[in-house]
Amino acid sequence: MSQPWTPQTPHDMAVMSVLQEIRAFSDALDRMHGGMKGDMDMNATDLAALRMLIMREQRGETVSPHDLSKHLRISSASTTKMLDRLSASGHLERQPHPHDRRGRVVVLTQASRSEFFRHFGEHLRGMRTVADRYDEAQLEVIARFLADVGDAIDPA
Amino acid sequence: MSQPWTPQTPHDMAVMSVLQEIRAFSDALDRMHGGMKGDMDMNATDLAALRMLIMREQRGETVSPHDLSKHLRISSASTTKMLDRLSASGHLERQPHPHDRRGRVVVLTQASRSEFFRHFGEHLRGMRTVADRYDEAQLEVIARFLADVGDAIDPA
DNA sequence: TCAATTCGCTAGTTTAGCTAGCGATCAACG
DNA sequence: CGTTGATCGCTAGCTAAACTAGCGAATTGA
Numbered sequence: 001m002s003q004p005w006t007p008q009t010p011h012d013m014a015v016m017s018v019l020q021e022i023r024a025f026s027d028a029l030d031r032m033h034g035g036m037k038g039d040m041d042m043n044a045t046d047l048a049a050l051r052m053l054i055m056r057e058q059r060g061e062t063v064s065p066h067d068l069s070k071h072l073r074i075s076s077a078s079t080t081k082m083l084d085r086l087s088a089s090g091h092l093e094r095q096p097h098p099h100d101r102r103g104r105v106v107v108l109t110q111a112s113r114s115e116f117f118r119h120f121g122e123h124l125r126g127m128r129t130v131a132d133r134y135d136e137a138q139l140e141v142i143a144r145f146l147a148d149v150g151d152a153i154d155p156a
Numbered sequence: 157m158s159q160p161w162t163p164q165t166p167h168d169m170a171v172m173s174v175l176q177e178i179r180a181f182s183d184a185l186d187r188m189h190g191g192m193k194g195d196m197d198m199n200a201t202d203l204a205a206l207r208m209l210i211m212r213e214q215r216g217e218t219v220s221p222h223d224l225s226k227h228l229r230i231s232s233a234s235t236t237k238m239l240d241r242l243s244a245s246g247h248l249e250r251q252p253h254p255h256d257r258r259g260r261v262v263v264l265t266q267a268s269r270s271e272f273f274r275h276f277g278e279h280l281r282g283m284r285t286v287a288d289r290y291d292e293a294q295l296e297v298i299a300r301f302l303a304d305v306g307d308a309i310d311p312a
Numbered sequence: 313t314c315a316a317t318t319c320g321c322t323a324g325t326t327t328a329g330c331t332a333g334c335g336a337t338c339a340a341c342g
Numbered sequence: 343c344g345t346t347g348a349t350c351g352c353t354a355g356c357t358a359a360a361c362t363a364g365c366g367a368a369t370t371g372a
Contacts, residue, residue: 021302
């Protein structure tokens with residue numbers, strides 16, 4: 001994560017520390033998701049799909065099988081099978097797309113939402129507790145930084 | 157991510173924004189890793205193993221198959237197969253553990269390190285460019301925040 | 313209008329996870 | 343010491359979940 005480039009100034013040191021922490025944070029996220037996958041008895045892909053659906057739903061956006069396929073970077077065939085699994089287990093439903101009769105809209109069930117927040121809730125509370133310890137100005141900087149870095153690594 | 161609990165104060169709003177950005181950032185990380193998995197023609201687990209090895213190596217720590225198994229949350233059998241794959245593809249080597257003759261130490265090859273940074277380099281530069289735009293005090297706050305949140309979601 | 317494209321699905325194959333269990337080694341205790 | 347129980351990585355065999363190839367229906371645009 002810092003193979004080439006040797007830090008010189010104190011500012012460079014601070015940059016390096018942040019990059020280090022990003023890596024560790026990424027690692028913590030992976031482990032959290034790994035833990036949830038165990039707790040909820042699901043595989044990594046299905047859980048990632050659930051997370052995407054929860055997120056997009058909160059933004060008021062709909063999700064198509066094709067969207068899931070692109071986001072998870074799996075083939076459309078694998079996506080179909082995944083939707084079969086998740087809909088057999090009662091996590092979601094396929095509904096007709098309002099304007100395109102070829103398409104589908106994937107919708108979470110209430111049971112699925114509840115289950116997700118039941119397992120994710122603890123982590124969410126933990127994060128909120130941490131964030132509460134920072135003042136508004138700091139939170140603003142942090143939010144902006146995360147958005148900037150997110151853009152940098154995934155310009156989609 | 158903010159299902160129960162309705163924000164009241166401006167500070168609550170700021171907390172909510174940060175949580176929102178954490179989620180988006182987590183998403184961007186997922187997509188970045190997904191992209192690398194495609195570029196490097198590897199599966200998600202193998203790439204995650206590589207990332208762990210790179211990270212631990214930089215901290216000067218050694219990694220055993222058992223460490224990988226715990227970190228990736230896969231069985232020891234799956235870990236063995238994964239090590240078979242990665243060592244067949246020239247990414248790593250199993251070496252005898254210095255003190256425990258049952259154990260192994262997993263070591264990256266130079267080719268693997270180079271390949272990783274060749275693909276990851278662009279993202280790394282992007283992150284560094286972003287971080288450079290923040291001053292030392294801000295970076296310190298950000299680094300601390302990331303460490304705190306990381307601890308909160310994965311107390312390991 | 314009609315050719316090209318996009319959507320989700322099916323069929324069949326390959327990859328990569330799992331459980332169960334083994335031999336070798338290590339650490340602790342009488 | 344010597345025995346006993348735990349731990350390490352591995353093998354064998356099974357199952358789950360990805361992939362490629364290709365299809366019909368619906369949409370788009372020349």
